[in-house]
Amino acid sequence: MDLERKVFDGIHIVDFGWALAGPLSVKYLADYGATVVCIESQQRPDLLRVSAPFKDEIPNVNRAGFFSYFAANKYSISLDLNNTAAKEIAKNLVAWADIAADSHRPGVLEKWSLDYDALIKIKPDIIMIRSSNQGLTGPAALQPGLGNHINGLGGIVHLVGLPDEEPVSPMVAYTDYCVPPLAASALIGALDYRRKTGRGQLIDLSQFEAGLHLIAPLLLDYSTSGMEAKANGNACEYAVPHGVFRCKGEDRWCAITVFTEEEWQAMGKAMGNPGWTKDEEFSTFLGRKKNEARLNLLVEQWTSQHEPEHVMMLMQKEGVAAGVVQNAEDICSDAQLEERGFFWEGDHEEMGTFSYLGQPSRLSETPANLYRNAPSLGEHNKYICLEILGMSEDEYDRHLEAGVFGP
């Protein structure tokens, strides 16, 4: 018997979301107990359902690891929203919901008559969040794009690379992951406001705008002094050494960062006090800064003789901030993450055992949990129609035959 109360027990969310930023924002509520119904499409499956990796490399919407990784604790219904009866079901879900979430390009929900103005006619106090690349208004509102494009537009790509060399792109859709905690904060705020005042609202979130808060000081710098920040590798103005150093093994690296005199001494000790650490040119912070390139080479000569885990442990033992540049394999066997149960080990209807992304915070009284494995596409069509919307079995069967849930 489960007597534990979840934070969002009884909160209903209909999620029109798509790809990353939208569904990840809703994950925050799903993982703490909200009932979330994702409206999906058989004809136009979610971008991540058709993205690698697929279990055993067999492409299939229900074998998509990227989609499922983020989609625990949600129900899935597949609706052909060009079908009138399907649209009716979507509207009934809106009537049931406290929150409607969307992350399509502006215009898509308008086409289906499911925009905010339409929704408040069905549910006057609904909270609707529309998370889009560039917001609902303005000349670029309708511009299509994915996270990688916003990485460029929003200034992140320009900040990655070696000085005066071609930039490098983070391979991930960076802003897609910056937005969810901001969106969730606003959503929960709106939910609390609604519970206290009875009023819903529309949240227009531009991923471009939200992401700019993560580089805000650089924008203030430009507007006050005309300075345009540039990529500077892994360097830091007030730390030296501060970099990523090659270690023993193939493509193995360790980050080492030294901020204080004390840490500089400690780093020397961790390395066994090689003679060069006593060189005159390295005896002061300014000296080390001036000779940073040579210093980095000397550090790397030492690190390249050791495995990165060993370098990290030696440095940490002496109180120097250092960490292995971990790849996915390292992360999946990491003692710290295992101890904290970061990944949620569960199952999946078609993929078998599956590791889900957990929450990065631990709430002492109301921890997040894996309540439900990620759904197959349309897995809960019948459950949602019968149990949530109270449809009769006959009616459901008629809809099924009529292609309401897809071909």
Add this chain to the structure above:
Amino acid sequence: MHEKKCLVRSPRVLDMTNRNGHLCGRILADLGADVVKVERPGGDPDRRIGPFYRQTFDRERSLLWFAYNANKRGITLNLDTGDGRQILKTLADKADFLIESFPPGTMDELGLGYAALAEINPRMIYTSITPFGQTGPYKNFKASDLVVMAMSGLLYMTGRPGEAPLRISFPQSFLLAAAHAAAASMIAYFHRETTGRGQHVDVSARECVLWEISNAIPSWKLNRKILKRAGSYMSGRWANIKQKLLWKCKDGYVVFYILSGGFGVKTNRGIVAWLQEEGLDSELLTNVDWNDFDMSEQTQETQNQMEAPIAELFSRHTKAELYNEALKRKIMLSPVSTARDICENTQLHARNFWVEVDHPEIPAGIPYPGPFARLSETPLASARRAPLPGEHNLEIYEKELAFSKRDLRLLHQSGII
């Protein structure tokens, strides 16, 4: 002035964070919380971190401090003194949130840990932001942005093959952590408003950045495949081949890539038409049926052949020309913006994104990034400049805690506040 705010009761937040958590309090303040930054006497050491107003070092003009401590009030308090700790407990008694980012155990040693303060105020949400969390074998590891980035897989996936992995040059990991901390604190607050009970929120910065590495974990778990960095290319999403992501143009770079599936059709057709108009017709590209095009079946050779004329097209134009054309043609392409490009971006101006913030100590106001989201009923608070060290000591200590003028003088002189 907008009177309505998300957090209708203006809950009190005691913000004891350093650079590992400033943004958390800023987000709560934007939502309507009454955030009081608690600094050591003389001001937080982070005030010496730049960039600085007009490139000149000044502890009261750090733009990092400005950006992430706007909308807060500020008091000074020395927690190494018994009086300081006593005053903090008095403040905690009435606070709704306390957020801190000291190494694990620091607050406990001061007698100000979660257990101690929960006894005084069981309704309080107590949020701790640390590199690795409050538990586990790495909890006492020292960390910096670069170390957190390294240990969360994002670094490994960024940079050129064979070369050292690269971070984003403006430190990101603790900003992400602070944003996640705000969301988790809001969850705890929602629960508190339901049940009256507070709790401890333990945020691991490294786990926050782990949210960022997209499909790297399932790629390993499902298929034992490690996603590697690919420089200015993308790999491992729609294909195992390299897809060009960053392209050189006349005055910089743009982001563009050939996409398969329904969402790529319009962009791909658009680029083919554009190539034709510029006399860069490619038989290969013209003959593709984009409705059937499947990137997962693409060979590297064909990919390179498709990309060649596109590279030529982009090299002929500036990033502004390319972006304007992309907007007209609804092609998924964006410039690699510099700070200047962002500050001049027409979409941001059309949406009145920039908010002029008054700084009485500085000749002119400073345009700040506007709200991170537009809430129709309860707009986020527009920014009020960050506090000077101890700027609100009187408001809090005299008006709220009712210290006498004499006691305040004593507390100031003895370095307690």
